[in-house]
Amino acid sequence: MYRLLCFLLLLSSSMPLSALPLDSLMRAYGMVEVTSLAPHIRVQLKYATRDNFIGANMYGTLRKAYLHPNLARALARAQKTLEREKPGYAFLIYDAARPQSVQRRMYQAVAGSPKKIYVAAPERGGRHNFGVAVDLTIVDANGKPLDMGSPFDHFGEEAHLGDEGARVKQGIFSPEVPTNRALMQRILGAEGLRPYDKEWWHYQERMSMSEVRQRYRLLDF
DSSP states (O other): OHHHHHHHHHHHTSSOGGGSOHHHHHHHTTOEEGGGTOTTOEEOOGGGSSOSSSOSOSSTTOOSOEEOHHHHHHHHHHHHHHHHHSTTOEEEEEEOOOOHHHHHHHHHHHTTSGGGGGSOOTTTOOGGGGTOEEEEEEEOTTSOBOOOSSOTTOOSGGGSSSOHHHHHHTTSSOTHHHHHHHHHHHHHHTTTEEEETTEEEEEEESSOHHHHHHHSOOOOO
């Protein structure tokens, strides 16, 4: 880590910080590349593609998922539990640590729309901007995502947690949705992670935002 920081300081003396690769900046800020701890976890960063609610690539060439070491280790343990219970199954990460610069662009994209409640204001940063939140789902042994009731980044009540049984009875959800969501909540919950009730895919450590700001470093690049 010391040598990496020295290299980045030397490099940044001849170029602006924003010109450095996101991978290098993530590591310099203490983030851990998730698959280095859990090789079976899959990664498909939605904001590194145009397949997201903004319709644009927010991450450039970044393709790896980075998280704070605490969350990365918890997720690695959860992956082992998932594999024991469901051989061949794996977590699939859609988003992880997110630089503040990306948060600004996302916030601007939803300003003045109903979607703004789903994107944290960039000034102080949200949990993704500290590397302590992850967006994910579960894939089966064939790599197919389990039915969770809605796609990732679906801005509607189908993405909210709760009332899954009622939605099955109404024909909105398939009978598998409650089971699949419960599986993810149970395995991740055992590692101290809790979901955001309006986004089935979003999990975070059990602490207040004020605690996050006190304990962790904002990814201010």
